[in-house]
Amino acid sequence: MSLTRIYGLFLRHFYLITRSFPRILDLVYWPSIQITLWGFISNFFATHTTYYNNAVGVILTCAILYDFLFRTSIGFNMLFLEEIWSRNFTNLFIAPMRIGEILTSLVITALIRSLIGLVPAILLTSPLFGISILDLGIFLFFLFLSLYIFGITLGILVSSGLLRFGPSFENIAWSTMFLLAPFGCIYYPIETLPEIFQKIAYVLPLVYIFEEARNILINQTVNIENVYYAFMWNTFYFSVSIALFYYSFNAAKNKGTLINMGE
Protein backbone atom coordinates (compact mmCIF):
# COMPACT_ATOMS: atom_id res chain seq x y z
CA MET A 1 0.00 0.00 0.00
CA SER A 2 1.37 3.39 -0.98
CA LEU A 3 0.03 6.40 0.90
CA THR A 4 1.39 8.63 -1.86
CA ARG A 5 -0.71 6.88 -4.50
CA ILE A 6 -3.76 6.83 -2.24
CA TYR A 7 -3.29 10.55 -1.62
CA GLY A 8 -2.77 11.09 -5.37
CA LEU A 9 -6.07 9.46 -6.24
CA PHE A 10 -7.81 11.33 -3.42
CA LEU A 11 -6.46 14.59 -4.87
CA ARG A 12 -7.80 13.67 -8.32
CA HIS A 13 -11.36 13.62 -6.92
CA PHE A 14 -10.81 16.44 -4.43
CA TYR A 15 -9.68 18.83 -7.17
CA LEU A 16 -12.75 17.89 -9.19
CA ILE A 17 -15.07 18.69 -6.27
CA THR A 18 -13.42 21.96 -5.26
CA ARG A 19 -13.28 23.26 -8.84
CA SER A 20 -17.01 22.90 -9.42
CA PHE A 21 -19.63 24.82 -7.48
CA PRO A 22 -22.48 22.56 -8.74
CA ARG A 23 -20.63 19.55 -7.27
CA ILE A 24 -20.27 21.22 -3.86
CA LEU A 25 -23.90 22.28 -3.97
CA ASP A 26 -24.83 18.73 -4.86
CA LEU A 27 -23.06 17.37 -1.77
CA VAL A 28 -24.61 19.90 0.57
CA TYR A 29 -28.18 19.94 -0.47
CA TRP A 30 -29.19 16.28 -0.85
CA PRO A 31 -29.17 15.60 2.90
CA SER A 32 -30.82 18.97 3.57
CA ILE A 33 -33.62 18.34 1.11
CA GLN A 34 -34.29 14.81 2.33
CA ILE A 35 -34.41 15.91 5.96
CA THR A 36 -36.66 18.86 5.13
CA LEU A 37 -39.10 16.81 3.04
CA TRP A 38 -39.41 13.89 5.43
CA GLY A 39 -39.45 16.23 8.40
CA PHE A 40 -42.59 17.92 7.09
CA ILE A 41 -44.18 14.58 6.22
CA SER A 42 -43.46 13.17 9.71
CA ASN A 43 -44.62 16.36 11.37
CA PHE A 44 -47.89 16.31 9.47
CA PHE A 45 -48.72 12.68 10.23
CA ALA A 46 -47.75 13.12 13.91
CA THR A 47 -50.30 15.89 14.37
CA HIS A 48 -53.02 14.91 11.88
CA THR A 49 -53.47 11.17 12.26
CA THR A 50 -57.12 11.36 11.26
CA TYR A 51 -56.72 13.69 8.27
CA TYR A 52 -56.75 10.93 5.71
CA ASN A 53 -59.60 8.42 5.66
CA ASN A 54 -57.87 6.59 2.88
CA ALA A 55 -54.22 7.37 3.54
CA VAL A 56 -52.81 4.71 1.22
CA GLY A 57 -55.01 5.82 -1.68
CA VAL A 58 -54.15 9.49 -1.30
CA ILE A 59 -50.44 8.92 -0.81
CA LEU A 60 -50.17 6.50 -3.71
CA THR A 61 -52.13 8.79 -6.02
CA CYS A 62 -49.89 11.71 -5.09
CA ALA A 63 -46.82 9.50 -5.51
CA ILE A 64 -47.91 8.57 -9.05
CA LEU A 65 -48.61 12.21 -9.91
CA TYR A 66 -45.21 13.26 -8.51
CA ASP A 67 -43.47 10.44 -10.36
CA PHE A 68 -45.05 11.60 -13.62
CA LEU A 69 -43.73 15.12 -12.97
CA PHE A 70 -40.30 13.75 -12.02
CA ARG A 71 -40.08 11.54 -15.12
CA THR A 72 -41.20 14.28 -17.47
CA SER A 73 -38.60 16.69 -16.15
CA ILE A 74 -35.75 14.19 -15.89
CA GLY A 75 -36.79 12.67 -19.22
CA PHE A 76 -36.42 16.03 -20.93
CA ASN A 77 -33.03 16.60 -19.31
CA MET A 78 -31.89 13.10 -20.23
CA LEU A 79 -32.61 13.73 -23.89
CA PHE A 80 -30.40 16.80 -23.76
CA LEU A 81 -27.68 15.10 -21.71
CA GLU A 82 -27.64 12.11 -24.09
CA GLU A 83 -26.43 14.44 -26.83
CA ILE A 84 -23.64 15.73 -24.60
CA TRP A 85 -22.55 12.29 -23.38
CA SER A 86 -22.49 10.85 -26.89
CA ARG A 87 -20.53 13.90 -28.13
CA ASN A 88 -23.27 14.45 -30.71
CA PHE A 89 -24.13 17.92 -29.41
CA THR A 90 -22.19 19.82 -32.08
CA ASN A 91 -23.70 17.70 -34.87
CA LEU A 92 -27.15 18.59 -33.61
CA PHE A 93 -26.51 22.32 -33.39
CA ILE A 94 -24.92 22.57 -36.85
CA ALA A 95 -27.93 20.84 -38.38
CA PRO A 96 -30.39 23.33 -39.89
CA MET A 97 -32.80 23.15 -36.96
CA ARG A 98 -34.60 26.06 -35.36
CA ILE A 99 -34.59 26.22 -31.58
CA GLY A 100 -38.37 25.82 -31.65
CA GLU A 101 -37.99 22.58 -33.62
CA ILE A 102 -35.46 21.19 -31.17
CA LEU A 103 -37.67 22.05 -28.18
CA THR A 104 -40.85 20.67 -29.78
CA SER A 105 -39.13 17.41 -30.63
CA LEU A 106 -37.80 17.03 -27.08
CA VAL A 107 -41.18 17.91 -25.55
CA ILE A 108 -42.96 15.19 -27.56
CA THR A 109 -40.26 12.60 -26.86
CA ALA A 110 -40.32 13.42 -23.12
CA LEU A 111 -44.11 12.88 -23.06
CA ILE A 112 -43.80 9.46 -24.70
CA ARG A 113 -41.03 8.46 -22.26
CA SER A 114 -43.15 9.55 -19.29
CA LEU A 115 -46.24 7.71 -20.50
CA ILE A 116 -44.21 4.51 -20.93
CA GLY A 117 -43.41 4.71 -17.21
CA LEU A 118 -46.79 5.99 -16.05
CA VAL A 119 -49.14 3.45 -17.58
CA PRO A 120 -47.64 0.36 -15.86
CA ALA A 121 -47.58 2.25 -12.52
CA ILE A 122 -51.29 3.06 -12.80
CA LEU A 123 -52.11 -0.51 -13.78
CA LEU A 124 -50.12 -1.92 -10.85
CA THR A 125 -51.80 0.12 -8.11
CA SER A 126 -55.21 -1.41 -8.78
CA PRO A 127 -54.44 -5.13 -8.23
CA LEU A 128 -51.78 -4.52 -5.57
CA PHE A 129 -53.52 -1.92 -3.39
CA GLY A 130 -57.10 -1.82 -4.69
CA ILE A 131 -56.62 1.82 -5.66
CA SER A 132 -57.33 3.48 -8.97
CA ILE A 133 -55.95 6.88 -9.83
CA LEU A 134 -58.86 7.15 -12.25
CA ASP A 135 -60.97 7.98 -9.18
CA LEU A 136 -59.85 11.57 -9.81
CA GLY A 137 -62.20 11.58 -12.81
CA ILE A 138 -62.01 14.00 -15.72
CA PHE A 139 -59.92 16.41 -13.64
CA LEU A 140 -57.15 13.82 -13.68
CA PHE A 141 -56.44 14.95 -17.25
CA PHE A 142 -56.02 18.58 -16.17
CA LEU A 143 -53.79 17.61 -13.26
CA PHE A 144 -51.57 15.51 -15.53
CA LEU A 145 -51.48 18.26 -18.13
CA SER A 146 -50.41 20.77 -15.48
CA LEU A 147 -47.72 18.45 -14.18
CA TYR A 148 -46.52 17.75 -17.71
CA ILE A 149 -46.21 21.45 -18.51
CA PHE A 150 -44.34 22.11 -15.26
CA GLY A 151 -42.07 19.08 -15.80
CA ILE A 152 -41.22 20.31 -19.30
CA THR A 153 -40.68 23.82 -17.93
CA LEU A 154 -38.15 22.53 -15.40
CA GLY A 155 -36.51 20.49 -18.16
CA ILE A 156 -36.15 23.55 -20.37
CA LEU A 157 -34.78 25.61 -17.48
CA VAL A 158 -32.14 22.98 -16.70
CA SER A 159 -31.28 22.58 -20.40
CA SER A 160 -30.79 26.35 -20.55
CA GLY A 161 -28.27 25.97 -17.74
CA LEU A 162 -26.53 23.14 -19.62
CA LEU A 163 -26.34 25.31 -22.73
CA ARG A 164 -24.98 28.26 -20.81
CA PHE A 165 -22.63 26.57 -18.32
CA GLY A 166 -21.86 23.27 -20.04
CA PRO A 167 -21.78 19.73 -18.61
CA SER A 168 -20.85 20.95 -15.10
CA PHE A 169 -24.52 21.92 -14.76
CA GLU A 170 -25.45 18.25 -15.04
CA ASN A 171 -25.78 17.69 -11.29
CA ILE A 172 -28.36 20.45 -11.07
CA ALA A 173 -30.34 18.56 -13.70
CA TRP A 174 -30.77 15.64 -11.32
CA SER A 175 -31.65 17.66 -8.29
CA THR A 176 -34.17 20.30 -9.37
CA MET A 177 -37.14 18.08 -8.63
CA PHE A 178 -35.93 17.23 -5.15
CA LEU A 179 -35.29 20.89 -4.41
CA LEU A 180 -38.92 21.70 -5.21
CA ALA A 181 -40.44 18.65 -3.54
CA PRO A 182 -40.78 20.17 -0.03
CA PHE A 183 -42.49 23.25 -1.51
CA GLY A 184 -44.74 21.18 -3.75
CA CYS A 185 -46.76 19.88 -0.76
CA ILE A 186 -46.97 16.51 -2.43
CA TYR A 187 -47.89 14.45 0.63
CA TYR A 188 -49.15 17.08 3.09
CA PRO A 189 -51.31 20.23 3.00
CA ILE A 190 -49.65 23.61 2.58
CA GLU A 191 -50.49 24.56 6.18
CA THR A 192 -47.82 22.09 7.30
CA LEU A 193 -45.10 24.38 5.95
CA PRO A 194 -43.69 27.33 7.92
CA GLU A 195 -45.14 30.64 6.77
CA ILE A 196 -42.10 31.70 4.76
CA PHE A 197 -42.14 28.39 2.87
CA GLN A 198 -45.87 28.79 2.23
CA LYS A 199 -45.19 32.06 0.42
CA ILE A 200 -42.76 30.26 -1.90
CA ALA A 201 -45.15 27.34 -2.38
CA TYR A 202 -48.00 29.63 -3.44
CA VAL A 203 -46.04 30.90 -6.44
CA LEU A 204 -45.47 27.36 -7.73
CA PRO A 205 -48.12 25.43 -9.66
CA LEU A 206 -47.32 22.23 -7.75
CA VAL A 207 -49.12 23.14 -4.56
CA TYR A 208 -52.38 23.79 -6.43
CA ILE A 209 -52.13 20.50 -8.30
CA PHE A 210 -51.51 18.33 -5.22
CA GLU A 211 -53.98 20.26 -3.06
CA GLU A 212 -56.61 19.65 -5.72
CA ALA A 213 -55.77 15.95 -6.02
CA ARG A 214 -56.22 15.55 -2.25
CA ASN A 215 -59.35 17.69 -2.31
CA ILE A 216 -60.99 15.47 -4.92
CA LEU A 217 -60.00 12.24 -3.19
CA ILE A 218 -60.82 13.29 0.39
CA ASN A 219 -63.71 15.75 0.02
CA GLN A 220 -65.10 14.43 -3.28
CA THR A 221 -65.42 18.02 -4.52
CA VAL A 222 -63.66 20.02 -7.19
CA ASN A 223 -62.13 23.43 -6.56
CA ILE A 224 -61.75 24.87 -10.05
CA GLU A 225 -59.69 27.73 -8.62
CA ASN A 226 -56.80 25.35 -7.92
CA VAL A 227 -56.80 24.16 -11.53
CA TYR A 228 -56.92 27.76 -12.75
CA TYR A 229 -54.01 28.89 -10.56
CA ALA A 230 -51.94 25.88 -11.58
CA PHE A 231 -52.37 26.79 -15.27
CA MET A 232 -51.73 30.47 -14.61
CA TRP A 233 -48.37 29.80 -12.90
CA ASN A 234 -47.53 27.18 -15.50
CA THR A 235 -48.06 29.68 -18.30
CA PHE A 236 -45.82 32.16 -16.53
CA TYR A 237 -42.97 29.73 -15.83
CA PHE A 238 -43.21 28.08 -19.24
CA SER A 239 -42.87 31.47 -20.95
CA VAL A 240 -39.90 32.33 -18.73
CA SER A 241 -38.22 29.00 -19.52
CA ILE A 242 -38.59 29.47 -23.29
CA ALA A 243 -37.19 33.01 -23.09
CA LEU A 244 -34.31 31.79 -20.94
CA PHE A 245 -33.51 28.98 -23.38
CA TYR A 246 -33.20 31.46 -26.25
CA TYR A 247 -31.11 33.76 -24.06
CA SER A 248 -28.84 30.85 -23.05
CA PHE A 249 -28.44 29.75 -26.67
CA ASN A 250 -27.25 33.23 -27.62
CA ALA A 251 -25.04 33.45 -24.54
CA ALA A 252 -23.52 30.05 -25.43
CA LYS A 253 -22.77 31.36 -28.92
CA ASN A 254 -20.92 34.28 -27.39
CA LYS A 255 -19.10 32.24 -24.79
CA GLY A 256 -18.22 29.28 -27.00
CA THR A 257 -19.97 26.62 -24.91
CA LEU A 258 -21.62 25.03 -27.95
CA ILE A 259 -18.34 24.17 -29.61
CA ASN A 260 -16.70 22.74 -26.50
CA MET A 261 -19.69 20.78 -25.22
CA GLY A 262 -18.87 17.19 -24.39
CA GLU A 263 -15.12 17.67 -24.26
Add this chain to the structure above:
Amino acid sequence: MKNLIEVKNIKKNYGKKEAVKGISFNVEEDEILGLLGPNGSGKTTTIGMLLGLLKPTSGQIFIDNLKLEENRIEILEMINFISPYIELPKKLTVKQNLYVYSKLYKVKNIKERIEYLSEKLRIGELLNSITGELSSGQKNRVSLAKALVNEPKVLLLDEPTASLDPEVGDFVRTFLEDYKKEKKISILLASHNMNEVTRLCKSVLMMKNGEIIDQGQPEDLITKHGRTNLEEVFLKLSRSKSEFN
Protein backbone atom coordinates in the same frame (compact mmCIF):
# COMPACT_ATOMS: atom_id res chain seq x y z
CA MET B 1 -14.88 31.01 -59.98
CA LYS B 2 -17.19 32.44 -57.36
CA ASN B 3 -16.39 32.55 -53.67
CA LEU B 4 -18.51 30.17 -51.62
CA ILE B 5 -16.95 31.31 -48.33
CA GLU B 6 -16.21 34.97 -47.70
CA VAL B 7 -14.83 35.98 -44.34
CA LYS B 8 -14.51 39.71 -43.77
CA ASN B 9 -12.48 41.00 -40.86
CA ILE B 10 -13.92 38.69 -38.20
CA LYS B 11 -12.86 39.05 -34.61
CA LYS B 12 -13.69 36.94 -31.60
CA ASN B 13 -12.97 38.03 -28.05
CA TYR B 14 -13.55 36.01 -24.91
CA GLY B 15 -13.61 38.77 -22.36
CA LYS B 16 -10.23 40.51 -22.73
CA LYS B 17 -8.68 37.61 -24.62
CA GLU B 18 -8.61 38.07 -28.40
CA ALA B 19 -8.97 34.59 -29.91
CA VAL B 20 -9.31 35.79 -33.50
CA LYS B 21 -8.03 39.25 -34.44
CA GLY B 22 -9.79 40.45 -37.56
CA ILE B 23 -9.03 37.90 -40.24
CA SER B 24 -10.31 37.89 -43.83
CA PHE B 25 -10.16 35.21 -46.48
CA ASN B 26 -12.19 33.62 -49.27
CA VAL B 27 -12.64 30.06 -50.46
CA GLU B 28 -13.61 29.58 -54.08
CA GLU B 29 -15.90 27.00 -55.56
CA ASP B 30 -13.97 23.76 -56.29
CA GLU B 31 -11.14 24.77 -53.95
CA ILE B 32 -9.63 23.24 -50.82
CA LEU B 33 -8.12 25.86 -48.53
CA GLY B 34 -5.83 24.68 -45.75
CA LEU B 35 -6.06 26.33 -42.36
CA LEU B 36 -2.83 25.79 -40.50
CA GLY B 37 -1.52 26.93 -37.18
CA PRO B 38 -0.30 25.71 -33.81
CA ASN B 39 -2.77 24.75 -31.09
CA GLY B 40 -4.55 27.83 -29.77
CA SER B 41 -3.95 29.83 -32.93
CA GLY B 42 -7.67 30.37 -33.56
CA LYS B 43 -8.46 27.67 -36.15
CA THR B 44 -11.26 25.98 -34.20
CA THR B 45 -12.70 29.36 -33.20
CA THR B 46 -12.74 30.36 -36.87
CA ILE B 47 -14.49 27.12 -37.86
CA GLY B 48 -16.94 27.58 -34.95
CA MET B 49 -17.87 31.01 -36.31
CA LEU B 50 -18.33 29.62 -39.84
CA LEU B 51 -20.68 26.97 -38.43
CA GLY B 52 -22.72 29.54 -36.52
CA LEU B 53 -21.76 27.94 -33.19
CA LEU B 54 -19.88 31.06 -32.18
CA LYS B 55 -20.94 34.64 -32.68
CA PRO B 56 -18.14 36.85 -34.01
CA THR B 57 -17.44 39.91 -31.89
CA SER B 58 -17.29 41.84 -35.16
CA GLY B 59 -16.96 41.19 -38.88
CA GLN B 60 -19.07 39.35 -41.39
CA ILE B 61 -19.30 35.88 -42.86
CA PHE B 62 -20.97 35.09 -46.18
CA ILE B 63 -21.65 31.59 -47.47
CA ASP B 64 -22.70 31.45 -51.10
CA ASN B 65 -23.44 35.20 -50.91
CA LEU B 66 -25.77 34.80 -47.91
CA LYS B 67 -24.90 36.60 -44.70
CA LEU B 68 -24.56 34.04 -41.92
CA GLU B 69 -25.97 36.26 -39.21
CA GLU B 70 -29.27 36.67 -41.06
CA ASN B 71 -29.56 33.31 -42.87
CA ARG B 72 -28.38 30.74 -40.33
CA ILE B 73 -30.81 27.96 -41.27
CA GLU B 74 -30.45 28.41 -45.05
CA ILE B 75 -26.67 28.32 -44.70
CA LEU B 76 -26.61 25.31 -42.38
CA GLU B 77 -28.61 23.45 -45.01
CA MET B 78 -25.72 23.80 -47.47
CA ILE B 79 -22.71 23.20 -45.23
CA ASN B 80 -21.47 20.35 -43.07
CA PHE B 81 -18.63 19.51 -40.75
CA ILE B 82 -16.46 16.62 -39.64
CA SER B 83 -14.12 16.49 -36.66
CA PRO B 84 -12.63 13.66 -34.60
CA TYR B 85 -13.87 15.50 -31.51
CA ILE B 86 -17.54 14.99 -32.29
CA GLU B 87 -19.30 11.69 -32.80
CA LEU B 88 -22.61 10.26 -33.84
CA PRO B 89 -24.92 8.66 -31.24
CA LYS B 90 -23.11 5.48 -30.24
CA LYS B 91 -26.10 3.25 -29.57
CA LEU B 92 -27.78 3.76 -32.93
CA THR B 93 -26.87 1.68 -35.97
CA VAL B 94 -25.01 3.39 -38.78
CA LYS B 95 -28.14 3.27 -40.94
CA GLN B 96 -30.29 4.81 -38.17
CA ASN B 97 -27.78 7.63 -37.71
CA LEU B 98 -27.63 8.38 -41.41
CA TYR B 99 -31.42 8.24 -41.61
CA VAL B 100 -31.85 10.61 -38.64
CA TYR B 101 -29.43 13.15 -40.10
CA SER B 102 -31.02 12.82 -43.54
CA LYS B 103 -34.28 13.81 -41.88
CA LEU B 104 -32.68 16.75 -40.02
CA TYR B 105 -31.27 18.02 -43.32
CA LYS B 106 -34.57 17.30 -45.11
CA VAL B 107 -32.84 15.09 -47.68
CA LYS B 108 -35.06 13.86 -50.48
CA ASN B 109 -34.58 10.28 -51.68
CA ILE B 110 -32.94 9.24 -48.43
CA LYS B 111 -32.59 5.59 -49.43
CA GLU B 112 -30.74 6.45 -52.64
CA ARG B 113 -28.51 8.94 -50.84
CA ILE B 114 -27.50 6.44 -48.16
CA GLU B 115 -26.88 3.78 -50.82
CA TYR B 116 -24.70 6.21 -52.81
CA LEU B 117 -22.63 7.23 -49.80
CA SER B 118 -22.37 3.62 -48.59
CA GLU B 119 -20.90 2.58 -51.88
CA LYS B 120 -18.55 5.55 -52.22
CA LEU B 121 -17.28 5.31 -48.66
CA ARG B 122 -17.36 1.51 -48.46
CA ILE B 123 -19.65 1.37 -45.45
CA GLY B 124 -22.36 -0.85 -46.96
CA GLU B 125 -21.46 -3.75 -44.69
CA LEU B 126 -21.52 -1.49 -41.64
CA LEU B 127 -25.02 -0.11 -42.07
CA ASN B 128 -26.58 -2.45 -39.52
CA SER B 129 -23.67 -2.25 -37.07
CA ILE B 130 -23.87 -0.31 -33.81
CA THR B 131 -21.97 2.93 -34.36
CA GLY B 132 -20.21 2.79 -30.98
CA GLU B 133 -18.74 -0.62 -31.80
CA LEU B 134 -16.94 0.51 -34.96
CA SER B 135 -13.18 1.02 -35.26
CA SER B 136 -11.75 4.56 -35.57
CA GLY B 137 -11.37 4.18 -39.31
CA GLN B 138 -14.92 2.92 -39.74
CA LYS B 139 -16.34 5.68 -37.53
CA ASN B 140 -14.43 8.24 -39.56
CA ARG B 141 -15.97 7.03 -42.83
CA VAL B 142 -19.44 6.98 -41.24
CA SER B 143 -18.95 10.55 -39.95
CA LEU B 144 -17.88 11.56 -43.44
CA ALA B 145 -21.06 9.97 -44.83
CA LYS B 146 -23.09 12.00 -42.32
CA ALA B 147 -21.20 15.15 -43.36
CA LEU B 148 -22.08 14.52 -47.01
CA VAL B 149 -25.66 13.42 -46.49
CA ASN B 150 -27.01 16.87 -47.42
CA GLU B 151 -24.75 17.23 -50.49
CA PRO B 152 -23.05 20.28 -48.96
CA LYS B 153 -21.66 23.06 -51.09
CA VAL B 154 -19.21 23.85 -48.30
CA LEU B 155 -17.43 21.27 -46.18
CA LEU B 156 -15.49 22.18 -43.05
CA LEU B 157 -12.95 19.57 -41.99
CA ASP B 158 -11.17 19.71 -38.66
CA GLU B 159 -8.32 17.18 -38.67
CA PRO B 160 -10.34 14.68 -40.72
CA THR B 161 -7.64 11.99 -40.73
CA ALA B 162 -6.32 12.36 -37.17
CA SER B 163 -5.84 8.97 -35.48
CA LEU B 164 -6.35 7.03 -38.72
CA ASP B 165 -3.90 4.43 -39.99
CA PRO B 166 -2.06 5.35 -43.24
CA GLU B 167 -4.27 3.16 -45.42
CA VAL B 168 -7.58 4.63 -44.17
CA GLY B 169 -6.06 8.13 -44.12
CA ASP B 170 -5.08 7.74 -47.78
CA PHE B 171 -8.53 6.41 -48.67
CA VAL B 172 -10.20 9.46 -47.04
CA ARG B 173 -7.85 11.91 -48.81
CA THR B 174 -8.42 10.28 -52.19
CA PHE B 175 -12.15 10.29 -51.59
CA LEU B 176 -12.14 13.99 -50.69
CA GLU B 177 -10.10 14.87 -53.77
CA ASP B 178 -12.45 12.96 -56.06
CA TYR B 179 -15.61 14.21 -54.38
CA LYS B 180 -14.47 17.83 -54.57
CA LYS B 181 -13.61 17.44 -58.24
CA GLU B 182 -16.96 15.80 -59.01
CA LYS B 183 -19.22 18.13 -57.01
CA LYS B 184 -17.21 21.39 -57.26
CA ILE B 185 -17.58 22.02 -53.53
CA SER B 186 -15.47 24.29 -51.32
CA ILE B 187 -13.53 22.71 -48.49
CA LEU B 188 -11.84 24.40 -45.55
CA LEU B 189 -9.35 21.97 -44.09
CA ALA B 190 -7.78 22.46 -40.66
CA SER B 191 -5.01 19.94 -40.23
CA HIS B 192 -1.68 19.30 -38.56
CA ASN B 193 -0.75 16.78 -41.21
CA MET B 194 1.42 18.81 -43.60
CA ASN B 195 1.67 16.06 -46.21
CA GLU B 196 -2.11 15.97 -46.32
CA VAL B 197 -2.31 19.73 -46.72
CA THR B 198 0.35 19.77 -49.44
CA ARG B 199 -1.49 17.06 -51.33
CA LEU B 200 -5.03 18.41 -51.02
CA CYS B 201 -4.86 22.19 -50.77
CA LYS B 202 -4.58 24.71 -53.55
CA SER B 203 -3.58 27.34 -51.03
CA VAL B 204 -3.10 27.63 -47.28
CA LEU B 205 -3.54 30.17 -44.49
CA MET B 206 -1.07 30.14 -41.62
CA MET B 207 -2.59 31.32 -38.34
CA LYS B 208 -0.87 32.24 -35.12
CA ASN B 209 -2.22 34.01 -32.05
CA GLY B 210 -5.53 34.71 -33.81
CA GLU B 211 -3.96 36.29 -36.89
CA ILE B 212 -3.16 35.16 -40.42
CA ILE B 213 0.60 35.42 -40.54
CA ASP B 214 1.11 34.13 -44.06
CA GLN B 215 -0.81 32.67 -46.96
CA GLY B 216 -0.30 31.29 -50.44
CA GLN B 217 0.15 28.11 -52.40
CA PRO B 218 2.12 25.44 -50.51
CA GLU B 219 4.97 25.35 -53.03
CA ASP B 220 5.21 29.17 -53.08
CA LEU B 221 5.42 29.28 -49.27
CA ILE B 222 8.12 26.62 -49.28
CA THR B 223 10.15 28.67 -51.77
CA LYS B 224 9.46 31.99 -50.03
CA HIS B 225 10.70 30.72 -46.67
CA GLY B 226 13.62 28.79 -48.13
CA ARG B 227 12.52 25.42 -46.78
CA THR B 228 12.14 22.00 -48.35
CA ASN B 229 8.62 21.15 -47.28
CA LEU B 230 5.51 22.64 -45.67
CA GLU B 231 6.24 21.14 -42.26
CA GLU B 232 9.47 23.12 -42.07
CA VAL B 233 7.60 26.28 -43.08
CA PHE B 234 5.03 25.55 -40.36
CA LEU B 235 7.76 25.10 -37.74
CA LYS B 236 9.54 28.28 -38.83
CA LEU B 237 6.39 30.37 -38.65
CA SER B 238 5.16 28.77 -35.41
CA ARG B 239 8.44 29.43 -33.65
CA SER B 240 8.96 32.93 -35.01
CA LYS B 241 8.34 35.79 -32.58
CA SER B 242 9.53 39.19 -33.71
CA GLU B 243 8.71 38.68 -37.37
CA PHE B 244 4.95 38.47 -37.00
CA ASN B 245 4.00 39.40 -33.44
